[in-house]
Amino acid sequence: MASNPDEVSEPSQQERSVDNRAALQLYAAATHTQVVQGMTELDVKDKALEEMRDWCLGEQDIVVLKSGTILSADPTSRKIQNCKSLMLTKGVYPGQVFAATSSLIALLLATSEEEDEADKHIGETSVTFSDQQKHLRELVNEAARRNVSDIHIQVRQTYTKVRMRQHGELHVYAEWSEKMGREIASVAFNKETDHATSHFNPLVPQDASMPLKIMGKDIRLRLASVPAHGGFDMVMRILATGEDRRPTLEELGYTANQVDIIKNAMALPFGAIIVAGPTGSGKTTTLASCMDMVEETEKLYSIEDPVEKVIEQATQVPVNTEKADRSFAAMGRAALRMDPDVIILGEMRDEETARIMVSASITGHLVLSTLHTNRATAIITRLMDMKVSPNLLSDSSVLRCLCCQRLAVKICQNCCVPVRKSADHQAQLAAWEEVLGTEIIDKARARGPGCSKCHNSGIAGRIVVAEVIYVDEEGRKFIMKGDTISWEAYLKSNGWQNFYDRAVDLIAKGVIDPFDAEKVVGPINPSTQAKNYIYK
Helix, strand or coil, X not given: CCCCCCCXXXXXXXXXXXXXXXXHHHHHXXXXXXXXXXXXXXXXXXXXXXXXXXXXXXXXXXXXXXCCCEEECCCCCCHXXXXXHHHHHCCCCCCCEEEECHHHHHHHHHHHHHHHHHHCCCCCCCCCCCHHHHHHHHHHHHHHHCCCCEEEEEECXXXXXXXXXXXXXXXXXXXXXXXXXXXHHHHHHHHHCCCCCCCCCCCCCEEEEEEXXXXXXXXXXXXXXXXXXXXXXXXXXXXXXXXXXXXXXXXXXXXXHHHHHXXXXXXXXXXXXXXXXXXXXXXXXXXXXXXXXXXXXXXXXXXXXXXXXXXXXXEEEECCCCCHHHCHHHHHHHHHCCCCCEEXXXXXXXXXXXXXXXXXXXXXXXXXXXXXXXXCCHHHHHHHHCCCCHHHHCCCCCEEEEEEEEEEEEECCCCCEEHHHCHHHHHHHHHHHHHHCHHHHHHXXXXXXXXXXXXXXXXXXXXXXXXXXXXXXXXXXXXXHCCHHHHHHHHHHCCCCCHHHHHHHHHXXXXXXXXXXXXXXXXXXXHHHCCCCCCC
């Protein structure tokens, strides 16, 4: 049925969220208060009032605290008066009304329910969430809501600074006392991890994985800490946010041709598919998307440190690098004895793990793994550095597909501006135009000033920029000689796209800003593109 041109489209969820925050700010300004956005702004002892919890759960956007304070995401509604009347019937005197975010209200109610449920367990009547555990959950919940990849907690002698990495960029979230930062880190390592340590020690590097259940969602995080002058740093990487659906390779940013190559390799009965890239480039997410291509009739084992994204169709085996009998190599050998069809080696870190990859490929298994390199062809160099011989690497049973990826920021299409009209880009236009050509620069777009759809960031997420190589017979000859330069020339002659080609393609389509493309491929100017560098 054709749509009516006179109909007005419904506002998106993001637009409603922005409008709601604006309304809360107006209420706070009118009442000379502030919008309550996190637990750190509340008294640590002021929890959800149990007598009013059921009513608040039914209303969803309001919560009454033990102090009588009322937090509401709609503080001007008649619901406030109804709440006060009900409180009086229960012998509770209503306190001040504050505007608050829906996410904070939902978290306060959910935490209250979880504590109540824990109190019902036999032998666990004293189990409650500590104030620091609540602060930790509020922090993680806010990070998941913002689509943050990492939470950085920097503890020093007199302060704690909390920053969040969103779309690859770090932004300050909060500043706490030094004491609170230490307590949050201790709670995370000592009470919440899969293998809780007896005592968090900020003087030595530590790492662990942490599962949390927040508002009905299972969220997994990877924790790491290192000592620093005057304190320590802790980073929490969000591995899974409780969402059931994983993105496809196309949705991540792989081209149709690149996806076809990976699918062809995944359809083979044996051989290795390796996904490379720097830390934080989304390699694990790509592996998870590849796992969805495995047939249900095949047995899949995944060796991980730690288990990051829960995959129902796989047997996920956790690794403990501190114990020799639970290393990547040891668990890989154990998995080979379990009649697998497909083996995922979460990461190739040493010579022994690389040998497991080769052994599994040659003995008739499909193997997927990750590696830290900067180029797809450099995977060969890295494997040779890990003592895998060129004879084995060029064997037709071993390498099938090599991928290397990085992440680039996507610009918001609602507020982006033509590059030629962006003041920040004027100084680079001549160099870009000389390299890329007038036609591409005419199509290119730059980050805009921000709008309601992108939360005033000018950013609409991130996209994978990838190199994908299908290892054919000619390629094996270059691998045997270790000649990656000639190999890349051969690949280019057959239409292969390297990082630079893919980045230029995304610039021409107005998907990424040229400045953001340079963070992936380096400066785009005549001197860096010339075959011979001119020194004068």
